[in-house]
Amino acid sequence: QVQLVESGGGSVQAGGSLRLSCAASGFSDGGYRMGWFRQAPGKEREGVAAISASGVGTQYPDSVKGRFTISRDNVKNTLYLQMNSLKPEDTAMYYCAARAGSGLSLRSSGYNYWGQGTQVTVSS
Secondary structure (H helix, E strand, O other): OOEEEEEOOEEEEOOOOEEEEEEEEOOOOOOEEEEEEEEOOOOOOEEEEEEOOOOOOEEOOOOOOOOEEEEEEOOOOEEEEEEOOOOHHHOEEEEEEEEEOOOOOOOHHHOOEEOOOEEEEEEO
16 A cells, blocks of 8 residues: 655745655555645646656656756655745645656646645745
8 A cells, every 4th residue: 555645844935945755655566656746725736746766757847947856765765845946826735646657747647646745835
């Protein structure tokens, strides 16, 4: 049973930084693509970063490109999201997601395992 547990959320002023972590357990042999998503109240869930099983490939939407960096440690089974130059519009619940297999995806349909989320609040 795959489990994903996020941590590292909190409150920060605009321009600040946060680093989110996602501890994964229950991964079977073979690679898992992973991603970070966010959802603000009244808005659809949005993919903000994706990483391939090997960690070589990454993908970001324009809204966070240059500010967010996704990385993973496959020995520790941990996914990270470094968020810099945060803006009030980055305020949301952040979720990590995983799916067995290769490739990259910023779409929710590309994943079948989800964490419970960690709240990020950016004040102006």
